[in-house]
Amino acid sequence: MRSLKTISLLLTIILLFSSFTAYGFDSDKKSFSQLDENHFSDLVSIPQEELQNHKLQRYIIFGHGQIDDADGIETVSNIGTNNGFLSIVIAPEQSIGLFNTKGYYVIPDFPLEFHDVNSKVFSEMDQIRKSTGSEPAYLKYNYTGKGIKIAIVDTGVDFSNPDIKDSLARDDNNNPIMLDADGQGLVITNATFAANIDKYGIVSNITKSEISKINKSLTTNVTSNVYLTKNGVFLNLKQKGKGTPVLIYNSFYPTTGQTPTFNGTVIDDYKIGRSNRDYIRSQSGVYHFGMIYQGATQGPFTSVQSVPVLVVDSKTPGVYDTMIPDLSTSWKDYTKFDLPRGQKPNFDFDFTDEIPIELGSGKEYLVYDSNKDGKLDYSAGTVGAQVIDVYGIVSHKKSSIDKFLKATNGTILSPLDNNGNFFGVMSDFVGHGTGATASIASKGKEQYDIYNNTKKYTLPGSAPNAKIIPIKALWFGDTLYGWLWAAGINNKNNTWQFSGKPQADIISNSWGISNFPSLKTAPGSDILSLAVDVLSTPQSIDSTYPGITIVSSAGNAGHGYGTMGLPNAASFGITVGATTNNVYVGSGAFKGQPRFGNTTNNANDLVDFSSRGPSIVGDPKPDLLDTGAYGFVPSNVLKAKKESKQESFSMFGGTSMAAPLTAGSAAILMESLKDKNREYDPFTIKNILMSTATDTYNDPFVQGSGLVNSHKATQFVNGDGGVFIIYNNSTYKNVKKILDPPMRYLNSTLLGFNIFKLPEKTHPQASWFAGQMLPGQKSTTTFTIENPNNSTITIQIISLLSYYNKSDSTIPKDAELLVANLNFDFPDFMNKTEKMYAADTKIASLYLYDWNDKNKDDFVSSDELSLVNRGGTWGTVEELRISTPASKFEHTPLLGVYPVPTRYSYWLGDLKKNSTDMNYVLTASYYKKQNWKDIWLDGDSIIIPPHNNAKISATITVPTDAKPGLYQGFVRFIGSNHTVNAPVSFAVVSDVSKDKLVVIQGAQNSDSLYGNGYVKGAFDMTNRYNAGDWRQYYFDIKDPSIDTASINISWKDQDTNFSAFMIDPQGRIIQSNVPSGAFGNLLDWPTSDWLGATPFSEGGGFYPVKNKDATSSLL
Structure with missing residues (x-):
């Protein structure tokens, strides 16, 4: 039998779309500062060009020839074959056209979208x-x-x-297991300082001849020396006021800076001992120094952390095993902006009062208690991470990437270099990964005053x-x-x-x-x-x-x-x-x-x-x-x-x-x-x-x-x-x-x-x-039911669909699901008389309460409301769902519509203009599951002995008149104390033959939650690219002589717009009615109807692009 080959059509409606994440959309948006020169460190002098955003972008590029042909391009990773190359490069945005003119294929290597929300809300676990x-x-x-x-x-x-x-x-x-695949956590400590330590362990000032002798034993000359005064033992970084250049890894690159490393100048000497006998020991007499340089470019913790670090070989000469961070100095530098105007931090530049860190000690955490109250105030991460040497800083070999997986396969650096030249640190200045970790692994030992009411x-x-x-x-x-x-x-x-x-x-x-x-x-x-x-x-x-x-x-x-x-x-x-x-x-x-x-x-x-x-x-x-x-x-x-x-x-x-x-x-x-x-x-x-x-x-x-x-x-x-x-x-x-x-x-x-x-x-x-x-075909499977209990169980099996439950009562007692919707017309959402598109919008969100009218005055007050659920997007349709709704209300169900008080511009945010009246429609639909006639079961109940399995067969027969698209439902297995709902889905494919018109007729089916003939206006102007309501249609093309197809999509409302993508059997997008075109090449936009991100919309909104007329589109 000839195999089925399908081409898929992925379709979405965009009444013009993109969700203000969760509950944050109708609250004030929190604006955070951006990283600028005022946030940088006083501990090291940084070249001015390293403080600037050079508008560099990571790109994945592949094609014929060699990427090295392009001058001035920083290659992050590369793999070459006889047929061409594939590279991740960092290039100025305006120079990317160079690759296009050479016929290379270019896509942006973009940051991930993390699925958290930006509201300031709290709960207990x-x-x-x-x-x-x-x-x-x-x-x-x-x-x-x-x-x-x-x-x-x-x-x-x-x-x-x-x-x-x-x-x-x-x-x-007992060493930490951590990986930095981005290469952000590299700390370079290759600045070296020679000390004169005699066989009795006494430090004295070193001479030039002694430095020359030490240099002969090293692959690279020492950077400077260690000196002794009555005040203690010091690394000579000041060098008669000239300062010492120290190589620093720029963890912010390519957001700021031109290269992944730069030379910063340190002009302060650091103390490593109190006397010639009381000092931090180095068995070789060569001390390594460096600077952790990290932080956040935006958000509540926007700033740079500079942490001076000393690395020593405390046990065996030449084997560096101990890191000593000067966290007290770093803390004062980090908080210097909180000082009164004109006041300077009182840095101590002293490693002797800090805690040494060895890998495997269980104390690899870079933390500091500034006021010695037993509660930590400062964190710079955890040392001991394995870092991928993405830019070849240590290995001097650029990472390569797998041609198809696009996975970097660069050198993984050791957590701490035996030679003392680098180590790795794991940090999180966004807080997202830390939140995910805490959701899983928090011990629950600490107590927190969450509600500011003294209850812990x-x-x-x-x-x-x-x-x-x-x-x-x-x-x-x-x-x-x-x-x-x-x-x-x-x-x-x-x-x-x-x-x-x-x-x-x-x-x-x-x-x-x-x-x-x-x-x-x-x-x-x-x-x-x-x-x-x-x-x-x-x-x-x-x-x-x-x-x-x-x-x-x-x-x-x-x-x-x-x-x-x-x-x-x-x-x-x-x-x-x-x-x-x-x-x-x-x-x-x-x-x-x-x-x-x-x-x-x-x-x-x-x-x-x-x-x-x-x-x-x-x-x-x-x-x-x-x-x-x-x-x-x-x-x-x-x-x-x-x-x-x-x-x-x-x-x-x-x-x-x-x-x-x-x-x-x-x-x-x-x-x-x-x-x-x-x-x-x-x-x-x-x-x-x-x-x-x-x-x-x-x-x-x-x-x-x-x-x-x-x-x-x-x-x-x-x-x-x-x-x-x-x-x-x-x-x-x-x-x-x-x-x-x-x-x-x-x-x-x-x-x-x-x-x-x-x-x-x-x-x-x-x-x-x-x-x-x-249509007309069948699919059969065998379900196995596994009983681990010591007793026999009897299982009833039924197949179910969710169907609209028609009822005159407020909430039907047998309703399994309530779906409430708030709808308003597009002109009520967006002011179409405004000259600039999306410059004047307004919305309302939807709330469902259990209202207890305590004083029986028929007047709603907030102390009488118990919120059940809410819904809201920056679009024209809001939705909320309630499971087993009859059980959720002890009193009166109450739907609330909350109009956001002011109007917003997609480009500028809050316009500070009062919103006006808007007409809307409220609907409440109730659903319960009913028998799914398309599924045949070879039995409706089965008895399973203890510690045994049983099998039952299920067959789907596609009706001959089934509409193309996807269908969903459940096979439910019901025991006396336990029920399993097995999700079921299948696709109905359209048969395509030469010169025959295939028509998929749209029709709204109010009886089902998901229909194949309609989409709803689920767009959102502030959410991610794929926000909307999508449908998939599949086409079976067996005739190899068919080499062209024309697909026309039409609808009724002129305020509606569709994005459509044709997918081949390999999963590739081979056509769209909204191709990115010049927007993709110049602005990295995925499609021509996307507007890009703004201060108001982090996910980017949409613009109606019509390639045929106001109510149809053509592929």
């Missing part, structure tokens, strides 16, 4: 631990994630907070005894290396080899890439998603490779469908959406805000911004939900102001929080499986978590199986409570069939892998993807 089962799993079984290592691929991690300090993973020698709270993570491996990767081009390293795959001589054991048990990703057109591929078939699929699958890279569990956040681009980016759409990873946790009400920025009500009771409903499936593959995604709005977590101890009273905790949220919480649940599950000596792989972990999730009564493309429940997962492992799991034997092969063509396109022979593909051996999955089918 206890509610989250109870909702997701971590607390009962601990109370009943004492499972805490012990013995499990989780790699956090993120902005780095700061381990200074006592609650997370001990979570740092260590090797057998502890903040334990979901798996407080799990260990964390931080992997810093801020750029797309560096993430893959981090994954490969975590999976135990190392690069040797440009060949990737499995080391025999992964570094980590779990990888957690709280980020994604939304502007997929820049990569010329669709989420799900892109390189990052494919890499997740391969790394998750045992024996995909090596016959002994066990696979690694990879958890990714779904993204914050909801409420539309199809809004997951990459790698979040990966089929075999675990993708996690977000639910609510309303304990933030009455705290932080929401204190005294009437619209948020007066209670913190409600939780576990879907968050409006949570990204939803499907991807271009069509399988049910996301897989699970976890808490994402919001939670308090311990933060680093760094104070933004010297006298700040702010305790070391912060808000964390978004699907950025949901993913690490689920990674913590996976760690608890792994601990339980090890406890019972049960073997497992990533598919086992995923199946158990999905089979034991709590139903939120949403559809599969929104919730997967439901809310993570660690307690039920560990009950299954322990054979308790009648808990069972299910899995089928068809999803893997059906997904593999679609992924094989893009996988072949990667060309494994050039990857440097002996194997890089999905194995033929099938792996069971809880969700059922029945594949792509023509």
Whole structure:
């Protein structure tokens, strides 16, 4: 039989779109300072050109010839073949046209988008631990994630907070396990100072002849000398007022500076001893000096940290083993802006009062208590990170990158150079990776006054005894290396080899890439998603490779469908959406805000911004939900102001929080499986978590199986409570069939892998993807039900769809889901009479309360309101969802519409003009699941003996009149104490023959949550690129003589606009009605309808681009 070859059409509506992240959109936007010369250090004189932004950009470039032909271009990584080259380069934005004129293919290497939110809201973790089962799993079984290592691929991690300090993973020698794939954490300490130390260990001043003698024993002459006075022993850096040039690694490059290193001048001598006998010992007599130079270019901690560091060989001559940071001097430099005008810091330039650090001591943390009150005030990170020498600073060899994986395979530097010339440091000035770490591994020992009411709270993570491996990767081009390293795959001589054991048990990703057109591929078939699929699958890279569990956040681009980016759409990873946790009400920025009500009771409903499936593959995604709005977590101890009273905790949220919480649940599950000596792989972990999730009564493309429940997962492992799991034997092969063509396109022979593909051996999955089918075709699978209990269980099996529940009552008692929408016309959203597009906009957001009219006056006051959920985007449609709505209201359900009081410009932000009246429509729709007639089951119940399995067959028959597109539902397995919802999806394909018109007729189906004939206005002018509402259509083209297609898309409303992309079987975008054109070449825009980011819109908004007429578009 001829294989089915499909071309896919990815379609979105843009009534003009892009979500102010979460709850922040109708609060004041916090503006932070940018890095300028006022933020730099007084400890070192920095060349002026290093303080400036030279508008350098990282690009991934490939083509024929040699990249070296381009003068003045800094090559980060390069790989050359007989057929051409592929490089990551750093180049001025205006010079990129040089590459285009040579016919090279150019895409920007862009920073990752982290899936957190920018609101100042707070909550406690206890509610989250109870909702997701971590607390009962601990109370009943004492499972805490012990013995499990989780790699956090993120902005780095700061381990200074006592609650997370001990979570740092260590090797057998107690050395920290940390990787900086971006190469930011390199600290150069190659400035050397010769001392005259006699055989009795007494220091005296050194002569020129003695310096010459020392120089002969070194590969490079010493920089200066050590001298002795009555005041002590000093490094001679002042050098008679000239100062000493010190090579400094610029961790801000390419944001500021022209090169990754520069020579800074230090003009102050540093004390290394109190007398000729009492001094910091160097066995060789040669001291190494350098400067940590790091910080943040924007945000609340915008500043530069300069930390002077002394490195010595304390035990064996020439083997440097000890670092001594002058943190007291660094602290005074960092906080000098808090001093009264004209007052200078009182620097001591003294290493003798600092704490020496040795790797393996367990005290590698760069922390300082300025006032000796027992609470740390300052952190500069953790020493001992392995740093990739991206720019060849130490190895003098530029990194190369894998031609197709685009993964740097440069030299990994040792955590501390034996020769004393460098070391690595792990830091996190964004705080995102630290928040993810704390969500998992906070010990909950410290107490915090969260609500400023003297009541103290502890903040334990979901798996407080799990260990964390931080992997810093801020750029797309560096993430893959981090994954490969975590999976135990190392690069040797440009060949990737499995080391025999992964570094980590779990990888957690709280980020994604939304502007997929820049990569010329669709989420799900892109390189990052494919890499997740391969790394998750045992024996995909090596016959002994066990696979690694990879958890990714779904993204914050909801409420539309199809809004997951990459790698979040990966089929075999675990993708996690977000639910609510309303304990933030009455705290932080929401204190005294009437619209948020007066209670913190409600939780576990879907968050409006949570990204939803499907991807271009069509399988049910996301897989699970976890808490994402919001939670308090311990933060680093760094104070933004010297006298700040702010305790070391912060808000964390978004699907950025949901993913690490689920990674913590996976760690608890792994601990339980090890406890019972049960073997497992990533598919086992995923199946158990999905089979034991709590139903939120949403559809599969929104919730997967439901809310993570660690307690039920560990009950299954322990054979308790009648808990069972299910899995089928068809999803893997059906997904593999679609992924094989893009996988072949990667060309494994050039990857440097002996194997890089999905194995033929099938792996069971809880969700059922029945594949792509023509009308009238069938797909069959076999579900296995596993009973670990000591008693027989009886399972009822039914297939279900979510259908509109028509009722005259306010809230039908049998309603499983309430979907409330607020809609208003586009002219009410955007003032079309304004000359500049999007220069005058206004919105309203939607709130749902349980109103208790305490005084019976029929008048609403904030102290009578309990917020249940809310929704809001900077667009024309707002949506909120409530699970089992009849159970959520003790009093009167009340919908509230909140118009943002002032108008906003996309370009300038708040216009300080009062908003005006706007007409709107409110709808409340109720849904419950009904029988899905397209699925036939070979039985409706089954009896399973103790410690046994049973199988049941399920068949989907596509109706002959089925509309093209994707369909979703559940197969539900119901036991006496436990129910499993197995997500199901399949695609209906359009058959294409020569010279025959194929018509897909649009039609709104109000009975279903997800329809194939319509899209909703889910655009958002402040969110990520992929915010909107997407649909996928598939075309089967068997006739090889068909070489041209014309696709016309039409609609009714002139204020509507569509973006459409044609995807070939290899997953590549081969056509679009909004190609980037000159905007892509000059501005790095993914498409011509994108407006780029502004101070108001960090994600970028959209402009209506019409290539045919006002109500149609042509491909």
